[in-house]
Amino acid sequence: MRNRELQSIRLYEQTYRLTIPIQHTYVAEADGYSFVLYQRGTERHMFPMQQQVDEDTHFKWFHVDIAFGEFFTEGDTFDLSIIRWQGDEEKRARIKSEHGYMEFSRLPYDADHIFYPAVTKQGNVSFYIRENFLQAKCTDVHLSGDGVLSVRGMYDDPALAHQDVRNITLVATSNLTDARITIPAEAVRLPDEFGTYDWYPAMAANGFRAAIDVTPYMNVGKEQYWKFYLIVHTEDGEVCESPRIRVNPMQQPFPITKKMKRAGSNITIMCRPTKQSKYLSLKMAAYKWPAERLRQVKRKWIQIRRSNQLLKAYKFTFSLLGKILPANRKLVLFESFHGKQYSDNPRAIYEYMHQHKPEYQLVWSADRRHLAYFADKDVPYVRRFSIRWLLLMTRAAYWVTNARLPLWIPKPNHTTYLQTWHGTPLKRLATDMEEVHMPGTNAKKYKRNFTKEAAKWDYLISPNAYSTAIFRRAFQFPKTMIESGYPRNDYLYKQNDDTAIRRLKAKLGIPYDKKVILYAPTWRDNQFYRKGRYKFELQLDLEKLRETFGDTYAVALRMHYLIAENLDTSGYEDFVYDVSAYEDIRELYLIADVLITDYSSVFFDYANLRRPIIFYVYDIDDYRDNLRGFYFDLEQKAPGPLCRTTDEVITELEKTDQGFTPSAAYEAFYDRFCYLEDGHASERVVEKVFDR
Numbered sequence: 001m002r003n004r005e006l007q008s009i010r011l012y013e014q015t016y017r018l019t020i021p022i023q024h025t026y027v028a029e030a031d032g033y034s035f036v037l038y039q040r041g042t043e044r045h046m047f048p049m050q051q052q053v054d055e056d057t058h059f060k061w062f063h064v065d066i067a068f069g070e071f072f073t074e075g076d077t078f079d080l081s082i083i084r085w086q087g088d089e090e091k092r093a094r095i096k097s098e099h100g101y102m103e104f105s106r107l108p109y110d111a112d113h114i115f116y117p118a119v120t121k122q123g124n125v126s127f128y129i130r131e132n133f134l135q136a137k138c139t140d141v142h143l144s145g146d147g148v149l150s151v152r153g154m155y156d157d158p159a160l161a162h163q164d165v166r167n168i169t170l171v172a173t174s175n176l177t178d179a180r181i182t183i184p185a186e187a188v189r190l191p192d193e194f195g196t197y198d199w200y201p202a203m204a205a206n207g208f209r210a211a212i213d214v215t216p217y218m219n220v221g222k223e224q225y226w227k228f229y230l231i232v233h234t235e236d237g238e239v240c241e242s243p244r245i246r247v248n249p250m251q252q253p254f255p256i257t258k259k260m261k262r263a264g265s266n267i268t269i270m271c272r273p274t275k276q277s278k279y280l281s282l283k284m285a286a287y288k289w290p291a292e293r294l295r296q297v298k299r300k301w302i303q304i305r306r307s308n309q310l311l312k313a314y315k316f317t318f319s320l321l322g323k324i325l326p327a328n329r330k331l332v333l334f335e336s337f338h339g340k341q342y343s344d345n346p347r348a349i350y351e352y353m354h355q356h357k358p359e360y361q362l363v364w365s366a367d368r369r370h371l372a373y374f375a376d377k378d379v380p381y382v383r384r385f386s387i388r389w390l391l392l393m394t395r396a397a398y399w400v401t402n403a404r405l406p407l408w409i410p411k412p413n414h415t416t417y418l419q420t421w422h423g424t425p426l427k428r429l430a431t432d433m434e435e436v437h438m439p440g441t442n443a444k445k446y447k448r449n450f451t452k453e454a455a456k457w458d459y460l461i462s463p464n465a466y467s468t469a470i471f472r473r474a475f476q477f478p479k480t481m482i483e484s485g486y487p488r489n490d491y492l493y494k495q496n497d498d499t500a501i502r503r504l505k506a507k508l509g510i511p512y513d514k515k516v517i518l519y520a521p522t523w524r525d526n527q528f529y530r531k532g533r534y535k536f537e538l539q540l541d542l543e544k545l546r547e548t549f550g551d552t553y554a555v556a557l558r559m560h561y562l563i564a565e566n567l568d569t570s571g572y573e574d575f576v577y578d579v580s581a582y583e584d585i586r587e588l589y590l591i592a593d594v595l596i597t598d599y600s601s602v603f604f605d606y607a608n609l610r611r612p613i614i615f616y617v618y619d620i621d622d623y624r625d626n627l628r629g630f631y632f633d634l635e636q637k638a639p640g641p642l643c644r645t646t647d648e649v650i651t652e653l654e655k656t657d658q659g660f661t662p663s664a665a666y667e668a669f670y671d672r673f674c675y676l677e678d679g680h681a682s683e684r685v686v687e688k689v690f691d692r
Contacts, residue, residue, distance in 0.1 A: 002096065003021065003022065003023040003059075004020060004021075004022060004082060004093055004094070004095050004096055005020070005021065005095075005096045005097060005098070006018055006019070006020055006095055006096065006097035006099060006125055007019045007020065007021060007061070009099065009102060009105060009117065011105050011107070012065075014067050014107060015065050015066065015067040016065070016066045016067070016105070016107075016117060017063055017064075017065050018063070018064050018065075018066065018080075018095075018125075019061055019062070019063055020035075020061070020062055020064065020082075020095060021059040021060070021061050021062075022059065022060050022061075022062060022082070023059055024059070024060065031085045031086055032084070032085045033082060033083060033084040033085070034046050034082070034083055035064040035066075035080065035081070035082055035083075035095075036080075036081050036082070036083050036092075037066065037078040037079070037080055037081075037127065038078065038079045038081060039076055039077075039078050045078075066080075066127070067107075076128075076129050077126055077127070077128055078126060078127040078128070079094065079124065079125075079126050080094070080095045080117075080124075080125040080126065080127065081093060081094050081095060082095060092621060094124045094125070095124065095125045096123050096124060096125065097119045097123065097124075097125045098119070098123065099119060101137060101154075101248070102116075102117045102118055102119060102125075103116050103117065103118040103128075103135060104116075104135060104137075104154065104156045105117060106156070106158055108158050109129055112131055112132055113129055113130065113131055113132065114129070114130060114131075114132055114158055115127065115128070115129050116128055116130075121276065121277075132157060132158050133157065133240075133242070133243070134155060134156075134157040134160075134230065134232060134240040134241060134242040135155065135156050135157065135242060135243075136153060136154070136155040136208075136229075136230035136242040136245045136246075137153050137154060137155075137245060137246050137247065137248065138151055138152065138153040138245055138246070138247040138248075138280050139152055139153050139154060139207075139248070140152040140153075140252065141247060141252065141256065141271055141280065142256070143256045143257075143258050143269060143271050144258075145258060146213075146215070146260075147213055147214050147215040147258065147260050147269060148211055148212070148213050148214075149211065149212050149213075149214050149271065149282065150209070150210075150211040151170060151209065151210050151211070151228070151280070152188070152207065152208070152209040153207070153208055153209075153230075153245065154206050154207050154208070155168075155206055155208060155230055155232065155242065156206050157232070157240055160232065160234065160240065163234040163235065163236055163238065164234060164235040165187060165232055165233070165234055165235075166233045166234055166235050167184070167185075167232075167233050168185040168186065168187060168208045168210075168230065168231070168232050168233075169182050169183065169184060169185060169230070169231040169232075169233070170182075170183040170184075170185045170208075170210040170212075170228060170229075170230060170231075171183070171228065171229045171230070171231055171241075172212075172226045172227065172228050172229075172282070173226065173227050173229075174217070174224055174225065174226055175224060175225045176219060176222060176224050181212075181217065181226075183210045183211075183212045184210065185208045185209060185210035185230075186208065186209060186210070187206075187207065187208055188207040188208060188209050189207055208230070214226075214269060214282065214284065215260060217284070218260070218267050218284050219284070220265045220267070220286060221286075223283065223284070223285040223286075224283070224284045224285070225281060225282070225283055226281065226282035226283075226284075227244055227279065227280075227281060228244065228245045228279075228280045228281075228282075229241055229242055229243070229244060229245060230242040230245060244277075244279040244280075245279065245280045246273070246277065246278050246279055246280065247273045247278055247279075247280045248278070254271070254272040254273060255270050255271060255272035256270070256271040256272065257269070257270045257271075265286060266286070267284055267285070267286060268283075268284070268285055268286070269282070269283070269284050270282070270283045270284075270285075271283075311408065314385075314390075315408045315409075315410070317390065318390060318393070318394060318409060318410060319410045321390065321391065321394040321395075322394040322410060322411075322412030322413075322415075323412070323413075325391070325394055325395050326395065327395055327396075327397055327412070327414035327415075328361065328395045328396060328397060329397045330359060330360050330361050330397065331360075331361045331363070331392065331395060331396045331397055331398070332353070332360055332361065332362050332363070332396065332397070332398040332399075332400060333363055333364075333365055333392060333393055333396045333398070333399050333400070334346045334347075334349075334350050334362065334363070334364045334365065334400045334401070335364070335365040335384075335399075335400070335401040335402075335403075335405075336401070336402050336403075337402065337403055337422070338367060338384075338403055339364075339365045339366050339367035339370065339384040340367050340369075340370050341370070341373065341583055341584070342364060342366075342373050342374055342377050342379060342583050342584070343488075343583055343584035343585070343586075344402045344420070344422055344488050344584070345402050345420035345421075345422065345461060345486055345487045345488045346400050346401060346402055346420055347488070347584060348486075348487035348488045348490055348491065348681075348682045349400055349418075349420070349487050349682050349685060349686065350362055350364070350379075350400075351682070352487070352490075352682035352683060352686055353686060353690070356683075356686070357686065357690065360690070362379075362380065363380045363381065363382055363392060364379055364380065364381040364382070365381070365382060365384050365389060365393075365401075366381040366382065366383060366384060367384050368383050368384065368385075371383065373583050377583070393409075394412055396415055397414060397415060397416060398415065398416050398417075398418060398689070398690070399411075399415055399416070399417045399418065400418045400420065401418075401419065401420070402419075402420045402421060402422040403422060404450070404453045405453065405456075407449050407452060407453055411456045416458045416459070416689065417456050417457050417458050417459070418457075418458065418459045418461075418685075418689050419454075419457040419459065419460045419461070420460075420461045420486075420487070420685075421460065421461060421462075421471070422601075423600075423601025423602075423604065423605075424463050424464065424466070424467050424486075424601050424604035424605075424673055425467060425470050425471075425474070425601065425631055426599055426601060426604075426630055426631060426632070426634065427522075427599050427630060427631075428474070428630070428631065429470065429471075429474040429475070430446075430447060430450040430451070430454075430474040430475055430476075431447045431450070431451065431473070431474050431475075431476060432470070432473065432474040432631075433446070433447070450475070451475065451476045454475040454476060454477050455476075457475075457477060457479060458479055458480065459479065459480045459481075459482055459688070459689055460475070460477055460479070460480070460481050460482070461482050461484060461486065461487070461685060462481050462482065462483045462484070463483075463484075463485050463486040463489075463604070463673070463676065463677075464483070464485070464672070464673050464674075464675065464676055465483065466672060466673060468481050468483050470631060480688075482684070482685055482688050482689070483676070484676065484681045484684040484685050484688070485676035485677045485678065485680075485681035485684075486605065486677070486681055487681045487682035487685055488586055488605070489586075489605055489608055489677045489679075489681065490679045490680065490681055490682050491586045491587075491590075492586065492589060492590065492605070492608050492609060492677075493608070493677065493678065493679030494679050495590060496590060496609065500590060501590055501591050504587050504588075504590060504591050505591055508556070508577060508579065508582075508591070509577070510554050510556070510577060510591070511554070514552060514553060514554045515552060515553045515554070515593040515594075516553070516554050516555075516556055516591050516592045516593050516594075517545075517549075517553055517554070517555045517556065517592070517593070517594050517595075517596060517653070518556045518558060518588055518589070518591075518592035518594070518595050518596065518606075519540060519555060519556070519557050519558065519596045519597070519616075520558040520559075520585070520588075520595065520596070520597050520600055520602045521559070521597060521598045521600060521616070522597075522598060522599050522600035522601075539616075539618050539646075540596070540616060540646055540649065541646035542555065542572055542575070542576055544646050544647070544650060545575075545646070545649075545650065546572065546575045546576075548650050548653075548654075549650075549653065550574075550575050552657075553575075553593075553653075554575060554576075554577060555572075555575060555576045555577070556577050556579045556588060556591075556592065557576060557577065557578045557579065557580060558579050558580055558582070558585060558588060559580040585602065586605075589602075589605065589606050589609060590609075592606070592611070593611065593612075593656075594611060594612045594613070594614065594653065594656055595611070595612070595613045595614070596613075596614045596615075596616050596649065597613070597614075597615060597616070598615060598616055598617050598620075599617070599630075599634075603615075603639065603640075604673050604674075607639055607666070607669060607670055607673065607674055608670075608674050608677050610662055610666075610670065611660070612640060612656040612660045613638075613639055613640035613666075614640050614641060614643060614649060614652045614653065614656075615634070615638055615640055615641065615642045615643065616643050616644075616649055617634075617642050617643070617644065618644050618645070620634075620635075620642070620644070637665060637668070637669065638665070638669075639662075639663075639665055639666040639669035639670070640652075640666070
């Protein structure tokens with residue numbers, strides 16, 4: 001059981017009753033609290049918390065009754081949250097749920113519309129008003145050894161409530177043909193062993209099941225993909241078709257894979273949900289023995305590589321070699337963003353030392369999936385966690401990195417650890433964070449591990465006095481702080497000329513006569529696939545931007561290094577350029593005529609160019625109050641306008657087209673955060689650490 005996670009939902013006439021546990025500590029010091037529906041883009045509607053229904057050592061259970069009101073309009077979305085007050089301070093947190101079938105509990109809003117709850121992709125509870133439609137989901141999927149696909153699920157449509165169903169058909173579409181494959185289905189009553197339909201008991205009767213032998217549809221030469229839909233025919237002649245059928249991957253293991261023989265060839269059949277929307281899909285492709293064996297070997301090796309036994313052995317070896325091997329007093333190991341990039345402050349320091357300190361041996365630590373970046377740059381590198389890396393790391397006199405190293409790595413006594421970090425802090429860091437929403441950890445563990453790693457640092461770079469105070473406190477760092485400006489920003493002062501900009505645009509394939517909008521958002525702690533792999537849904541309307549600026553601008557999309565998404569920019573090839581994999585954002589700053597960001601620290605660096613900055617902060621209330629919190633008032637002191645919609649962004653972009661002069665807020669921001677930047681930060685850092 002988790003705090004603020006929906007436990008049950010009941011439908012009473014025209015009202016939903018939700019039961020939600022709240023931790024004692026969450027509301028202990030609050031002056032008041034209430035549930036609220038946030039109507040996206042407009043206003044909020046309060047729903048008082050009902051009397052406490054139960055209590056134990058850690059939780060109190062509360063009711064909230066939600067009925068649609070006159071303020072609801074078609075197409076609206078309402079996000080369910082809890083608000084707590086402490087004096088004049090108000091904090092908001094979303095209500096979570098793992099009930100994957102809540103949308104089947106629907107109230108008729110009028111003759112043609114429904115009001116219903118559902119769970120978003122991030123696991124949050126929201127309510128919607130939509131036109132009536134047939135909703136279908138799978139509760140069970142089975143693929144037999146002889147190629148028979150069996151599907152069981154449930155469906156609902158308020159329009160069918162008073163009509164007799166004549167027949168049900170499962171429909172599949174294939175990428176190889178325009179013809180639809182029809183699969184007769186039958187109505188069944190679904191078992192409810194786990195209380196799946198507690199909130200809507202009638203749903204147990206709205207079950208269906210169907211089966212099809214897929215082997216006649218196999219194509220030896222081409223890969224085939226199936227999508228599934230449900231069609232319901234009534235006795236009155238009405239035909240209702242659902243959107244693509246979804247499946248709940250929490251109910252059974254996926255993928256389901258079978259190998260079949262067809263026309264003398266082996267075919268692999270794989271059934272699984274799609275990555276994001278969890279649509280049921282089927283893939284049939286030629287089975288290739290070498291490739292399959294290689295996949296099996298890779299999977300086994302990954303299991304071994306991630307095992308605790310190997311980690312313990314590697315850690316022991318690292319510690320032992322760090323004690324017995326002689327130190328190499330001129331060896332420096334560099335790493336940027338866990339070996340994924342040749343970039344940022346470590347790169348700037350490396351380039352300065354490469355030019356001015358030839359007596360040092362400079363080597364980069366490179367992630368095995370990104371070795372090409374380092375090979376293309378012709379810089380010396382070693383594959384991270386390889387045997388050679390182990391020998392170099394344990395003998396190195398210096399480590400230079402901009403992010404935390406794995407906690408298990410012990411620092412030898414002869415090694416000096418220079419932590420450059422990677423940004424001026426806007427959002428709260430480390431021990432300053434009240435709550436931690438990242439996967440695989442909690443607040444106590446996260447803070448403990450962070451300070452344990454920070455205790456290994458000998459030097460920490462700070463870009464300004466503001467950052468110094470925060471780093472000292474948040475990282476609990478008592479050793480040497482180098483308040484020098486950021487080395488990575490030296491490039492902005494030394495390479496900011498037309499020749500460099502022309503060269504960079506040509507490298508990216510962006511026409512020189514087009515202005516560039518750099519969109520660089522950050523990641524959200526609570527939106528993730530797994531530890532270290534974060535989701536991102538692009539909220540900026542690219543079509544609207546192209547309609548307005550397609551002739552004069554190009555958009556460069558730069559996602560945070562932690563984001564796992566591969567954004568689909570097909571159809572925008574002449575307007576949108578995905579530069580997320582580009583090795584160093586400093587070059588993107590130079591070609592950008594305007595920056596659009598949110599809570600990323602990129603705007604602190606970009607301000608050195610004194611060019612326009614627009615903040616697209618569609619979720620600022622949630623991010624500020626629930627996820628991270630800010631160190632200063634972004635809404636009052638940001639060096640640019642704050643926008644919540646694409647239309648507002650377009651308006652601000654049109655203003656910059658008419659000319660840009662830094663505002664008083666921009667000048668104050670520059671004086672506070674950029675005053676140390678002059679193109680010589682790398683030199684100051686090297687003098688402090690390496691010229692001792």
